[in-house]
Amino acid sequence: MVPGLAVTFCLAFVQAFAVFPSAVLLGAPAGPTRVISIAAYQAAFEQYDHSLGSTIALIMGGVELVVVLAVLATRSLFYRGPAGGTKG
Numbered sequence: 001m002v003p004g005l006a007v008t009f010c011l012a013f014v015q016a017f018a019v020f021p022s023a024v025l026l027g028a029p030a031g032p033t034r035v036i037s038i039a040a041y042q043a044a045f046e047q048y049d050h051s052l053g054s055t056i057a058l059i060m061g062g063v064e065l066v067v068v069l070a071v072l073a074t075r076s077l078f079y080r081g082p083a084g085g086t087k088g
Helices: 002-018 022-026 038-048 048-079
Strands: none
Touching: 002 048, 038 048
């Protein structure tokens, strides 16, 4: 069951980083619970600091990549076998 839970965690984790449309549509995206995607957007398109916006986005992508790779590497410790559910 652990390999399935690991993949589910990875999908939910990546989806959590894509909250930009939800935060903007629900209102007050720059309030006390500001998300990192809003910070990247504000830096790039409101303050016209494209290098800061790009840096924030790259850090966000790097964190996602490191977490997903760590979870998938840990998942491989729990199960080794055929990738498909076929016999043989």
